[in-house]
Amino acid sequence: MSECLADFFNRLPHEAKIAFVQKMFVPPVCAGDWRSSISDVTNVNMKTQYEIPNGRLDIVILLDNKPTFVIENKVAAPIGKRSDNVDQLRAYGAWLKRTADRAGQKFAVLCLLTHITDPPEDFKEDQRDQDGTASKVVRWSQIAGEVQVLANSGTLPLDVRTFAREFHLFLLEQNMTTEFARFEDFAAAIVYVKSGTRISSTFEKIYDHVSELGGPFVRGFYQDDAFVDFDSETNLIHGWKYLSADPIKTLCFAYGICLQPRRSLANEALPDEDSIFLSIGVETRRERNLLEARSKDLGPEWHHVSFPDQSVLATFRPLHPALAEPKLFASTMTGWIDQSHSRIAELIRALQKQYA
Secondary structure, eight states: OHHHHHHHHHHSOHHHHHHHHHHHHOOGGGHHHHHHHHTTOOOEEEEEEEEETTEEEEEEEEETTEEEEEEEEEESOOOOBOTTSOBHHHHHHHHHHHHHHHHTOSOOEEEEEEESOOOOTTOOTTSBOTTSOEEEEEEHHHHHHHHHHHHTOTTSOHHHHHHHHHHHHHHHHTTOSOSSOOHHHHHHHHHHHHHHHHHHHHHHHHHHHHHTSBTTBOSSOOTTOEEEEEETTTTEEEEEEEOOBTTBOOOEEEEEEESSHHHHTTOTTSOSSOEEEEEEEEOSHHHHHHHHHTTTTTOTTEEEEEETTEEEEEEEEEHHHHTSSGGGHHHHHHHHHHHHHHHHHHHHHHHHHHHO
16 A cells, blocks of 8 residues: 555655645644645655665655655554564654754644544644654545546646556545444445345354364364454454364464455555455464474365464465355365365474474
């Protein structure tokens, strides 16, 4: 998402860049300094993944090659913290202020570009922060609105307007044009209320089958298990069962549907089309290292995927054929699980042996 914004921004003519920055990223407390500083600026560009000594910045806007705006992009994700418990925004703001002071700049802006994520309580636009930077909160829906305006601007070159229309369509497809429920969302919720029980029943049949596999797939429902769960952030409809595989304590088997895995799970090795999946995962650091070391054991169709709190090996198949006969979805999944069971059991035994 950050790269798309930078690609679009850097295509704009100079005056359009200045207008875009002023409208989107300049907080009111900096309006005077901005007006007095921008008249002599000849080059404005946006860079992503900008490396600094204490991290990597999502987006930086440079005025004549001087970092002036640091933009932290958060889409339905919490503000991260360093090992010393200082949050990302504070650390990045301190770096920006030091950099601006050395360059003799009059102002520096730390911006939170967000979708769903709320800013910290002390992140206020009407005052400068403790580190001397000014704060600005921008919603992706605001970016989308301005991009749509520019797409219809007769003063911009045709190629820029075309790119703006494509960028806006992309944001629309990603549900980034608003943080409020749309008509389609209410319609989907109503459909879910009517169909949720049937979906739960289907996934419970899969869970019951997993519980009958024997070995580490022990019978019964455990407190941390789930027949079915809906995760809108990662576009998952899935269920899972924790396994009994001493001395490994956090081994978990999961199954379900993932919409656009490559984009949803941010992994270029995964398929882009909607898919069904099976996975085996662990949570502790030592277990994660062991699983990654044996990530090739299940074959090339299994992918290692790392999350902040879990590592998994997952395999995918296209969703569309699995839903060709919806009544057979549960049997399709259980048949696939049976085909994979022996290899998964071998992997579990290898992990247990290596752990011990």
